[in-house]
Amino acid sequence: MSSSPRTIIVTGGSRGLGAGIVQSFLDSGDRVASCSRSTTPQVKEWESDPAYADRFLFIEADIADRDQSTAFVQAVVDKWGTIDVLVNNAGVARDGILALFSDEDSDTVIDLNLKATIHITKRVVRNMLSHGGGSIVNISSIVGLTGYRGLTVYSATKAALDGFTRSLARELGSRKITVNSVASGYLKTEMSHGLDDAQLNQIVRRTPAGRLGEPDDIARAIQFLVDERNNWLTGQVLVVDGGLTC
Numbered sequence: 001m002s003s004s005p006r007t008i009i010v011t012g013g014s015r016g017l018g019a020g021i022v023q024s025f026l027d028s029g030d031r032v033a034s035c036s037r038s039t040t041p042q043v044k045e046w047e048s049d050p051a052y053a054d055r056f057l058f059i060e061a062d063i064a065d066r067d068q069s070t071a072f073v074q075a076v077v078d079k080w081g082t083i084d085v086l087v088n089n090a091g092v093a094r095d096g097i098l099a100l101f102s103d104e105d106s107d108t109v110i111d112l113n114l115k116a117t118i119h120i121t122k123r124v125v126r127n128m129l130s131h132g133g134g135s136i137v138n139i140s141s142i143v144g145l146t147g148y149r150g151l152t153v154y155s156a157t158k159a160a161l162d163g164f165t166r167s168l169a170r171e172l173g174s175r176k177i178t179v180n181s182v183a184s185g186y187l188k189t190e191m192s193h194g195l196d197d198a199q200l201n202q203i204v205r206r207t208p209a210g211r212l213g214e215p216d217d218i219a220r221a222i223q224f225l226v227d228e229r230n231n232w233l234t235g236q237v238l239v240v241d242g243g244l245t246c
């Protein structure tokens, strides 16, 4: 366990990839704050584990709602003062071809994946600027790079996050804040339940590593990006996908 724990925010840490990222930072001895709209058994387990006493904070919040998102960041600052790492993980996918895609689904995807990410990042960056450093990781997706039939709006938000990453890295480089994206391949989480067996089998067949990803595969890449020794690594989109897009 590190001697001076960092404060990490992971949005959407109640399940799936976010839960893997939370666990990874708890394992490395950091203080972790997370939020999602509902509490899960996994969250309750962390809250009651004495090993994580005073190192885990969970708040039920819908970060697509700006007031809730601001209040979440404020609660973390009130508890621990400084924020060292922000992992923008919370995201939602809706599938369907664009011609039939509802405006409501479009808004849901853009409001969370893009607008909420921009809003919470702005709040956290103000804290990082005031204490002189930090790291931000945006979870994007290989479909933002390659495209995927039926995921136009989702892909647009993920490609936009990569653009956000590059511009923000330019803004914050001189202030000792790194900003990177992890473009994840297909993972075994609830989000990929929208893909049928034939699609999943095809993805596995085309993946050099021969399997879908696990949250740990992505969490390890994030740990690398936010390691303070890697402070010359910024503005990048790191693809972690078992080689699918190589």
Ligand code: NAP
Binding pocket: 011, 012, 013, 014, 015, 016, 017, 018, 035, 036, 037, 038, 039, 061, 062, 063, 064, 088, 089, 090, 091, 092, 093, 112, 139, 140, 141, 142, 183, 184, 185, 186, 187, 188, 189, 190, 191, 192
């Ligand atoms: P998931 O299993 O659906 O988990 C999403 C997490 O975000 C949950 O904790 C969810 O909790 C939370 N969340 C959703 N809406 C929220 C909101 N409005 N406010 C706060 N929290 C919210 O998804 P996942 O597969 O772990 O995906 C995590 C990230 O990886 C996403 O950004 C996704 O786009 C990206 N990604 C996933 C894959 C994949 O194959 N799964 C591939 C590439 C990239 P609540 O529902 O309780 O709010």
